[in-house]
Amino acid sequence: MADYIHIPAQQVEHFVTRIFAAAGCDQAEAHRISTHLLDANLAGHDSHGVARVPRYVEWLQAGFVLKGQSVQTITDGGSFLLLDGLFGFGQTVAPQAVRMGIERAQQHGIAVVGLRNAGHIGRVGAYSEMAIEAGLLSVHFVNVAGSVLVAPFGGTERRFSTAPISIGVPLPGRPLILDFATSLVAEGKVLVASNGGKPLPPDALIEPDGTLSGDPHTLYGHYDTIGPRNPANGSGAIRAFGEHKGSGLAFMCEMLAGALTGGGTSGPVEARGRIANGMLSFYVSPKHFGTQAEFEEAGRAYVDWIVSTTPAEAGSPVLAPGDKEAATKADRLANGVPLQRDTWDSILDTARRLGINDPA
Numbered sequence: 001m002a003d004y005i006h007i008p009a010q011q012v013e014h015f016v017t018r019i020f021a022a023a024g025c026d027q028a029e030a031h032r033i034s035t036h037l038l039d040a041n042l043a044g045h046d047s048h049g050v051a052r053v054p055r056y057v058e059w060l061q062a063g064f065v066l067k068g069q070s071v072q073t074i075t076d077g078g079s080f081l082l083l084d085g086l087f088g089f090g091q092t093v094a095p096q097a098v099r100m101g102i103e104r105a106q107q108h109g110i111a112v113v114g115l116r117n118a119g120h121i122g123r124v125g126a127y128s129e130m131a132i133e134a135g136l137l138s139v140h141f142v143n144v145a146g147s148v149l150v151a152p153f154g155g156t157e158r159r160f161s162t163a164p165i166s167i168g169v170p171l172p173g174r175p176l177i178l179d180f181a182t183s184l185v186a187e188g189k190v191l192v193a194s195n196g197g198k199p200l201p202p203d204a205l206i207e208p209d210g211t212l213s214g215d216p217h218t219l220y221g222h223y224d225t226i227g228p229r230n231p232a233n234g235s236g237a238i239r240a241f242g243e244h245k246g247s248g249l250a251f252m253c254e255m256l257a258g259a260l261t262g263g264g265t266s267g268p269v270e271a272r273g274r275i276a277n278g279m280l281s282f283y284v285s286p287k288h289f290g291t292q293a294e295f296e297e298a299g300r301a302y303v304d305w306i307v308s309t310t311p312a313e314a315g316s317p318v319l320a321p322g323d324k325e326a327a328t329k330a331d332r333l334a335n336g337v338p339l340q341r342d343t344w345d346s347i348l349d350t351a352r353r354l355g356i357n358d359p360a
């Protein structure tokens with residue numbers, strides 16, 4: 001099993017901020033990227049946390065992602081907007097797009113915002129949280145242009161990206177955040193399993209001959225115990241979740257976030273290079289609907305009723321979307337962020353190459 005170390009959240013945040021500042025980002029952007037990645041770790045989504053630091057720095061140095069960008073407005077229809085992220089850091093351009101969506105929804109009651117050509121936007125639930133703070137419901141369909149990793153239902157070859165969806169519901173004191181990849185597992189979870197971390201479900205991947213697999217080699221081909229993992233070296237695919245239904249959702253993410261925004265679908269791609277997130281977001285204001293009080297009352301009562309279901313397994317209560325992340329955050333803020341030793345070593349390595357000493 002993997003070797004874990006626990007590091008206080010604030011130390012992780014400071015160190016990662018220093019890395020992105022040394023890589024050329026201004027202080028505000030470095031801090032934004034760092035807090036977003038740390039927040040994914042705090043939510044328990046280590047696949048989208050600081051493990052991404054070496055790859056983000058490589059992308060910056062390769063010119064795949066650009067520092068200091070601002071979204072460009074392509075179309076402004078009042079209650080709808082199409083924005084281009086110009087390959088800026090996702091943690092910079094996605095919050096800009098979300099803030100614009102929030103403003104428009106507060107004006108019109110509803111807003112639709114397409115964002116294309118964003119660098120990796122990380123944990124999509126973070127954007128639902130921004131809308132929740134503003135009292136808005138939101139739905140975000142996301143795709144990854146230039147990334148084919150997932151086999152559609154009934155097929156064996158890679159066609160979809162891991163195309164996540166997030167839905168946020170602003171119930172006071174009990175926000176709901178549904179946020180997941182439409183692949184059976186996120187790629188980062190295959191990475192974690194390949195490093196000796198949590199094993200994959202035995203049907204998470206599929207071989208070219210249709211055999212189901214939980215072995216990371218299906219995605220990465222041969223790899224050494226310590227060293228990079230490259231999906232280009234493997235011949236299998238990750239499976240879409242939920243059989244034909246999840247596969248259909250992945251399909252629609254590519255249509256809505258990729259084709260409609262003009263940012264492009266997952267593929268076809270010639271070779272792995274620059275990837276970019278597309279996102280189509282819908283914002284709805286319950287206040288403008290005129291049902292704020294009913295919505296909050298019925299919503300709260302419904303959540304209570306659902307989580308009161310008798311557990312199928314003693315000791316494992318039924319949860320609402322977002323509960324697990326909130327509990328993990330409370331635990332990790334109190335007890336430190338668990339990081340696989342390999343993950344921390346590769347962050348230290350990236351830092352050293354940028355002239356930063358290891359934290360004391």
Ligand SMILES: NC(=O)c1ccc[n+]([C@@H]2O[C@H](COP(=O)([O-])OP(=O)(O)OC[C@H]3O[C@@H](n4cnc5c(N)ncnc54)[C@H](O)[C@@H]3O)[C@@H](O)[C@H]2O)c1
Pocket residue numbers: 045047048120121122123124125142143144162163164165166177178179180181182185186189277318319320321322323324325
């Ligand atoms: N930017 C990108 O291109 C990209 C691509 C893929 C995934 N992601 C992100 O990766 C992260 C991880 O995705 P994932 O598919 O591994 O998530 P996951 O499979 O852990 O599912 C998470 C969702 O399921 C809910 N949940 C978990 N356990 C539950 C339980 N017992 N009962 C009820 N609800 C429960 C959580 O509250 C959450 O809403 C997400 O934040 C996603 O946005 C980003």
